[in-house]
Structure formats: structure tokens, C-alpha cells
């Protein structure tokens with residue numbers, strides 16, 4: 001579904017991605033783990049052309065996304081809940097969801113909102129509250145909900161469990177599973193490697209802008225190197 | 237005392253005189269408010285002051301005069317129709333100018349240091365002034381009153397308070413525009429896209445907003461409102477020249493800062509306050525210093541309350 005081939009991305013002179021290759025197949029949950037500053041968020045943003053890849057190709061259903069303007073990408077069926085959540089702070093919860101549905105024709109808006117509110121009942125209680133005043137966890141739910149409003153076939157999630165209480169982390173991972181079972185392919189970036197790898201069909205490890213390892217979720221979980229680097233002491 | 241700044245109280249104390257200033261101030265303020273909206277919206281979305289915006293207003297005034305002359309040459313004299321055509325043609329032409337200014341002076345510099353865009357804006361402003369001076373001449377253009385008549389609101393001690401039909405027209409039209417524009421921004425998809433770009437343009441693009449097009453739309457809407465202000469001023473004062481954009485632009489900018497730059501209700505409130513300050517200052521103190529009064533407000537606001545009266549408190553959580 002998504003094939004990333006030899007992608008290099010720069011911030012000015014700094015090369016953040018140094019030739020990334022990665023593939024996501026229809027229906028999968030694929031997890032990307034890696035240390036801080038490895039380039040995980042940069043990879044997700046590069047899919048949307050912010051920043052643009054300097055070299056390489058990003059093929060989505062055969063089409064090269066590096067030639068598609070950022071605002072058209074969501075119309076191809078890809079949505080992102082980005083790093084830092086990026087909720088529209090001075091818009092209400094409901095308006096944020098409306099923004100998520102911008103690229104649709106609006107014919108299923110009511111059902112889609114219903115679906116998001118069923119996944120996150122908390123958001124329904126807060127529908128007229130301004131995004132910027134939500135708690136961190138509520139903002140995370142809203143960021144995922146907003147991404148779902150575009151009815152994506154591929155969902156990119158950047159650290160959805162960041163800063164959340166363990167119980168809420170559980171819920172979020174359950175919901176990701178539900179979303180996937182509903183037919184959405186998920187590409188998940190996580191610090192919470194244990195949960196993420198357990199959930200994922202396959203995983204990749206990124207170090208310093210390159211992919212160093214890949215395998216099924218279980219293979220990576222059982223790999224002693226990965227246990228030492230990303231898991232030991234890192235989970236409950 | 238010569239050469240010294242002398243501020244003489246010269247007004248009258250009665251209520252009638254006060255009311256008259258109130259009417260004049262509100263009329264003027266409504267016009268400043270319309271121009272201020274353009275400053276505030278553009279600032280909101282690209283984070284810089286469009287110093288050519290005053291020129292857009294000046295162009296709107298000129299287009300309305302030219303349109304009027306053309307219409308009278310054609311023998312059209314039905315006043316409501318004349319006004320409508322004047323408004324529409326001013327809005328159309330200034331929209332094109334507003335759109336072009338963004339394309340020529342700002343878009344190529346997006347991401348460049350702010351100073352570059354600022355210099356580009358000032359250059360644009362000077363170029364437009366010279367352009368109008370060359371094509372329309374440097375002399376003041378006068379226009380015979382189109383809307384006349386009015387009411388006597390009250391009389392006291394031999395002073396009559398007048399409310400002219402034109403003032404009523406200006407207030408009704410500006411109120412309607414402000415209400416309509418607020419609705420557009422608050423409630424419609426276009427307004428939401430505009431606000432999304434203002435709050436986080438990268439995220440806006442991620443959900444599918446065409447950011448460049450939204451910025452262009454913002455320039456066009458701001459220009460159209462400034463054009464209406466230009467038509468109003470032409471009707472109100474009956475004269476225009478190529479230099480009116482500078483002072484009106486500075487005052488509307490002051491209004492936008494006073495109300496809180498980036499805030500739409502703030503721009504309207506600021507405009508009305510600046511209009512009132514100017515009217516009352518001219519009525520009760522020396523008229524020569526009326527512009528100084530408005531700009532002193534700018535300085536005071538910048539020192540004591542840089543976010544303005546209705547400035548947005550930052551509520552983002554990071």
C-alpha cells in the first residue's frame with residue numbers, strides 16, 4: 001500500500017533521513033520504534049511533503065507522493081495524527097472534527113462524528129470546549145478522532161500514547177486495534193515499544209535516520225538487542 | 237508660547253454638542269473598523285502587517301470616483317443603482333489588487349526574514365501611490381454629494397444635532413458587513429479554513445486546506461472591505477487624493493493594534509474607538525493634534541497592553 005524507497009530528508013543542512021526503505025501492506029499495523037531524534041516524526045511528515053523528501057520515492061498505491069501537494073494527500077486516503085497533536089487550539093472540539101472532515105463530501109459526516117464519539121465518549125461531553133483547553137489525553141483522542149473524520153484507508157499515528165496514564169494508554173491501543181479491524185491500515189510511531197510491538201503485525205527500528213532492523217512484532221519483541229535498547233525497564 | 241505644544245480646551249459642555257461628536261465619531265470609526273479588519277486578518281494568517289493595505293483603501297476610493305464619473309457620463313442617475321455599481325466595481329478592482337499584491341510582494345518572500353517582507357510591503361505601498369499619482373494626477377479629486385438630506389435629532393441652546401442620511405447609510409452598511417463577515421469567519425467552512433491556517437498552517441495543510449489559496453482569499457476579502465471604506469470616505473468627505481491611504485492606513489492599523497491584532501471583533505472595536513477619539517479630540521481640543529491623539533494611543537497600547545483590548549490569550553497546551 002505504501003512503499004518508501006531511499007528517502008532522504010533535510011532540515012537545511014541537517015540530514016534527518018538518510019535513505020529510508022520501508023513498506024506497509026494493506027490491512028497491517030506497522031510500528032516504527034527508535035530513540036529520540038532518530039527521525040520517526042520526520043518520516044511521517046515527509047509522507048505529507050512537510051518537509052519534502054530530497055531524494056527517493058514514496059509510492060502510495062502506485063502513485064509517487066513526493067509529487068503531490070500536501071493538501072491533496074489526505075484526499076488520497078491518508079490521515080495523520082502528528083507529533084504534538086496539533087489540535088486547532090482556538091477551535092472547539094466539534095470544529096476540530098469538522099476540519100478533519102474537510103476533504104470529504106460531507107454526506108456521511110453525522111455517522112462519522114457518531115463513530116468518533118462512540119470511540120471517545122469523552123469528546124462528546126466536551127464538544128463545545130476549545131481544543132487548547134483540553135487535557136493532554138483528551139487532545140490525543142481529538143487528534144485521532146480528527147484524523148478518522150477524513151475516512152482514511154491509511155492512518156499515521158505519531159506517539160499516540162505520549163504523556164498518557166497507563167490506563168488510558170491501554171484504551172488508546174485497544175482503539176487502534178479496533179480501527180484496524182474496521183479495515184484501516186495503521187502506521188504507528190511509538191516510544192512505548194512494548195505495547196506497540198505487541199499490537200503490530202510488523203515493526204521497524206530506526207537509528208539515526210536509517211532503518212536498522214525489521215521483522216514481525218513478535219520477532220522484534222524477542223530480539224535481545226531490542227530488549228536491551230528499547231524495552232528493559234521501559235515497560236510495566 | 238510660540239512653538240510650544242498648546243492644547244486648548246475649546247469645546248462646549250452641553251449634551252447636544254456631545255451627541256453630535258458621538259454620531260460623527262461612530263461614522264468615522266465604522267470606516268476605520270472596515271479597514272482594520274484587513275490588517276488584522278492578514279496579520280493573523282501570515283504574521284505580518286500588510287503596509288500596502290492603506291493603498292488598497294485609497295484605490296477603492298479612486299475606483300469609486302472614476303466609476304461615478306463614468307456612470308454620470310452614461311447618463312445613469314438612479315442613486316441606489318449608482319451606489320451599488322460604485323461599491324461593486326471598487327470591491328472588484330481592489331480585490332484584484334489585493335490578490336496581486338500578495339502574489340507579487342509577499343508570496344515569493346514567504347519563509348524569508350520578516351524584514352524582507354516588510355520592505356517589500358513598503359515598496360508596494362509607495363509604488364501604488366505613485367501609480368495612482370501618475371494615472372490620476374496629483375490634484376485632489378472632488379465629487380458632488382450623492383446622498384444628501386438628514387434629520388435633526390435634537391436641539392439645545394441653539395445647537396442642532398444632525399444625523400445625515402449618509403451617516404445612517406454608512407452605519408447600516410458597515411454594521412451589516414461586519415455582522416456578515418463575522419458570520420463568514422465563525423460559522424462557514426471557508427472561515428474555519430481561514431482560522432485553521434491562522435492557528436497552524438502545517439496542520440491545516442495536513443487535513444486538506446489549500447493554504448496558499450486561503451491566504452489569497454484573505455487578502456481579497458480584506459481588500460474588498462477596504463474598498464467599501466474607500467467608497468464611504470469618498471461619499472463622506474467628497475474628495476480623494478493619492479495620499480489618503482497613508483493616514484487612514486495608519487489609523488486603521490492603530491485600531492487593529494488597539495483592539496488586539498489578529499482579533500476580528502478587536503479590529504471593529506478598535507476602529508470605533510479610534511473614530512470616537514478623533515471626533516472628540518477635534519471637538520474639544522485643538523484639531524491640529526487629532527492625529528497625534530490617535531497615534532499616542534498606539535504608543536500607549538504598545539507599551540502597556542501589547543495584546544490589545546481583545547487580544548488572544550495564548551491557551552495552547554504544549
Ligand SMILES: Nc1ncnc2c1ncn2[C@@H]1O[C@H](COP(=O)(O)OP(=O)(O)OP(=O)(O)O)[C@@H](O)[C@H]1O
Pocket residue numbers: 011014016034035036037038039040041042043083191
Ligand atoms: N524543524 C526542524 N528543524 C531542524 N531540525 C529538525 C527539525 N525537526 C526535527 N529536526 C531534527 O531532525 C532529527 C529527527 O527528528 P524527529 O523529530 O524526526 O525525531 P523523532 O524520531 O521523531 O524523535 P522523538 O522520538 O524525540 O519524537 C533530529 O535530530 C531533530 O533535531
Ligand SMILES: [Mg+2]
Pocket residue numbers: 040041042083158
Ligand atoms: Mg517524534
